Amino acid sequence: MIKVQMKDRFWNKYMEVVRKEVIPYQWNALNDRLPDTEPSHAIENLKIAAGEARGEFYGMVFQDSDVAKWLEAVAFSLENHPDQALEETADELIDLLGRAQQEDGYLNTYYTIKAPEQRWTNVRDNHELYCAGHLIEAAVAYYQVTGKRKFLDIMCNYTDYIDTVFGNEEGKIRGYPGHQEIELALVKLFDVTGNERYLELSKYFIDQRGQNPHYFDMEREKRGDTNPFFYHHGYEYHQAHEPVRDQEKAVGHSVRAIYMYAAMADLALKTNDDSLRKACERLWDNLTKKQMYITAGVGSSEFGEAFSFDYDLPNDTAYTETCASIALVFWAKRMLDLETNSKYADVMERALYNGTISGMDLDGKKFFYVNPLEVWPKACTRHDKRHVKPVRQPWFTCACCPPNLARLISSIGHYMYSKDDNQLFVHLYAGNQTDVELNGQMVNIIQTTEYPWDEKVTLSINPETADSFTIALRIPGWCKQPELWVNGERIHVGIVSKDGYAYIQRTWEKGDHIELLFPMPVRRMKSHPSVRVNAGKVALQRGPVVYCLEEVDNGKNLSNIYLPKASRFDVTFDKDLLEGVVTIKGDAVRIDPNAWEDNLYASNDDEQILVEIKAIPYYAWCNRSPGEMLVWINEV
Structure with a gap:
């Protein structure tokens, strides 16, 4: 691991926001101290599991993962900015995790509190291994930064127990997680411990996936489950439709998929597995050439938080979960480890400057779960756009994205x-x-x-x-x-x-x-002709940064703006706007709605008004007055 001391105006600003605002804010969220937000109860769950409080489990089945990601963000923050008080808080939380751990090594508050007799009965849906993976990642990071072994030992103990539960040996469960995460975490644990069993366990989970007979079917039948949710999504939702080495296209839940792809790349490198390498290369090409937005957002469908089909990249209903773009950064770095090729670093950079940090306000106090490329606030009340929020939210019931973003930003030096x-x-x-x-x-x-x-x-x-x-x-x-x-x-x-x-x-x-x-002229980016929604449209990009129009600068009805092909652009750095950004201005035309009078349809020519447009970086939209936003602009 190369340790980097960041001295960058752009990224240090974000790292300071995470250190001073996001980490304390999320700590308050985990402790149910935020007003007018859904309580997390994550710390209280740990206290109940440790026998230090009374009550029922509250929250999502994966609530423990929010604690893990917070600890990982703290670790990377301490790497850049030692903070004794913060480290002591983290140590106290680690002590609590140790007290919540069961005698056999098991550590999961949902099952410890709510269903202690039902461990490992629904690994398809209930995130036991996913939570374990995030805790492992946090423990590795905390050990690497602080040198303290307690958290690492807690998670080695848990992983040793998991290794007695899963595998091909007689008496073990021949299953794998519904939500991938532990696979890449186990490789990290192998890296710091040298314990080959952890690498083998990761390989087992990858190799077992998609094999027949399907474990998910056997597990479901054993517990008498007829969950229609699974059948509606199918095996593809979990990337369990076929063995991973045979998979050709990115399908299903986008975050699950890309976490798995990252682990596959890790294993391809560690075990010199050429079949895994080739699978990664196929999946990379499909995802980045046919299913990725210009912002490096991925997972276009709200239904299942999933990939859709090749070139189906709607702008106004785009799901593009923040976590999915973060996962793409993780995978890109691992592909770079496999092969030094700029196509991987280019996507990593695109995601870092666009599709990830768009998920957080500049002040670190509000967040986007979904990152569309076109927003009309009135339309967000429609059922088919209910997932699209015109403003960032203070917190979420499913709060996976904010702490995920915090750990990415805090660790940005590791990607240089x-x-x-x-x-x-x-x-x-x-x-x-x-x-x-x-x-x-x-x-x-x-x-x-x-x-x-x-x-x-x-x-x-x-x-x-x-x-x-x-x-x-x-x-x-x-x-x-x-x-x-x-x-x-x-x-x-x-x-x-x-x-x-x-x-x-x-x-x-x-x-x-x-x-x-690196000369940075403003470039008019176009989509592949098969991306139907972008036909006749362009997006503006300067350097690695994708731009957008906002209502606050350009007025309402942004879709009525047309950018002439002959228009030239003025580029200006505005130190007082959005904490310092380069803006793009240019001449355009707007259709005059007043010329239509009361007609809904007409055959007359459009009357056009000359206007000047102003574009700002996409990541910074919705940090001023709420309103419309548009990435893809009509070209004439």
Whole structure:
């Protein structure tokens, strides 16, 4: 793990919001201290399970996972900003988890409190293994950051127990979780413990999925369940319709799917499994080339929070759960570990600057679960758009997204780089400093930039002694004319590039520096012709940032705005708007509704009004006056 000290204006702002606002806010939520919101009861559930309070279990069956994600966000926050009081609070919560753990290692408040005799009777629906996975991830992060083993030991104890329950051996359950998560967590646990059983257990859950006879059928019949929800969705909802190595398309619940794909990529790397690698590559191509929004939102259907079918990407009913875009970041990084190819880092970057952080207000106090690309507030009262909210919400009954976003933002430094013995790969551009071991010596790397607003990036390379190694720099796919200098000498990018990375191999000395220029003209992005809803429309993108129109800047009825092909754009950095953003302005025309008088339909030509449009970054919409929002603009 490369530890990075972030010194970036863009991301440090978000990290500070998470540290100062989101983590305390979510701690209050977990302790039922937020007014006018659905109580979480998550901490109270733990106290009841530990025998320290009386009462009934309250909340979703996966309520424990909110605690886990909060702890993981705390761990990564402590990595960047040591905070003794926060660490003591986390330690006290970990102690409570230890007291809530049962003698055999089991740790799940829903079953401990509500149904102690029904453990593992409904792994399809009731998230026991999902909660365990999130707790494992949190324990690994907390151990890596603080060096404290207590939480890790608690989860090793639980995992050892799970390993006695599931497997192909006689007397074990031959099942797998309905909501994938533990698979990728087990690989993390293997990484820090070296215990091969954890890797084997992850592999078992992946290999067992989709095999016949179907475990979900056997489990359902055993408990006498005739749940129509499952039959309505089918096996595809859980990605259990066929063995994972045979799957060709991303189907079913989007978060479940992508967590599983991330684990598959992990296992492909750890076990050198070429069949898993090829499955990951097929699924990646299907998802990113046929089922992904321009914001890197995924999962277009509200029904089942799921993928729909190829090129079905409606804007105004888009589900695009925040957690799904976060999961895409996780998967992209693992695909980069499998193969250094900019197509993975490009999607990771697209998700980070667009489809993830759109899920949170700039002040960190309200959240989107759903991230549409077009909003007409009046229409949000319709039954088919009931999932679309015109404003962010203070909390959710199913509160998976806010803590998931907090742990991602707090760990953003972990996505910047990767390395092998003598190569450092630079995947993302942001102000930071890190020390990495290359060729047996420590090399200090300082990255300076005002990305994503500014086109320039500088890296200072400082080995302890002069040595030969390689720095591989991602050339973003959106950048058509990149420029590169080393110590002032121009390097032809095309000559040194492979799979979207520029490889600079040389003897580096302290004080050497790399300069990159990524020109950021405003680009008119178009959809594949099969994306019917975007026919004749364009989206504006500058650098990695996707833009949108808001009613507060452009008036009502945004769908009546047309952008002429000849229009030019003015780009301005406004330090006082939305905490500092680049805005895009340009000439456009608007259909004049007054010319229609009282007619609903007419054959007359439209009367048009010349207007100036103003576009802001999509991630920052709905931080001023509520109103309409539009990403895809008519072009004429």
